[in-house]
Amino acid sequence: MTLTAQARGTIAELKESVARLHSELTRNELVVWTSGNVSARVPGEDLMVIKPSGVSYDDLTPDTMVVTDLHGKLVHGELAPSSDTAAHAYVYRHLPEVGGVVHTHSTYATAWAARGEPIPCVLTMIADEFGGEIPVGPFALIGDDSIGRGIVETLRATRSPAVLMRNHGPFTVGATARDAVKAAVMVEDVARTVHIAHQLGTPVPLSGSDVDRLHARYQNVYGQR
């Protein structure tokens, strides 16, 4: 495949940022061993940058990142792409607004996935970031498009950038890989807090209108402009 100089430059920048974002997964204790992965879409190309399969987090550098097409076929790189590449690729093919995808087995979010239970919208930060409950996606085996299809179908029915794939764990999306990493950190944080709240009683749900107002404000007004 021949790429323009501009595309090559974009890929070099994305390899660096995707490699660096993997250190957020370890820093926030979202992953053990080599599980978990971050990818980024290459804007303007049918390509993505993703973690190689089975490489220790300490050994991840920009040069070890791999580039695949949006069917998961290796385009550039020395190493085999992550075993979750097909799921990431399916998301990019079907959700054009998504520029980054993250998958982890972070403990508390995965505990909700193990029960097949959505995380209810009982905190302002859940309304802010997720716009409602964090949904559960179907059980799906690795090997074909089942995981990707389950992620896309579940996310299309919600405002949430996170889905808890049943008996598996969270997948998160964002406009950029950094946004998807943020959602992965936030889903684990709220999964833990709501789990703890459950220990002593029943968390109080937010009203739908409050959820809508919080979500709109956070998505449009919050932060530096």
Ligand SMILES: [Zn+2]
């Ligand atoms: Zn997994």
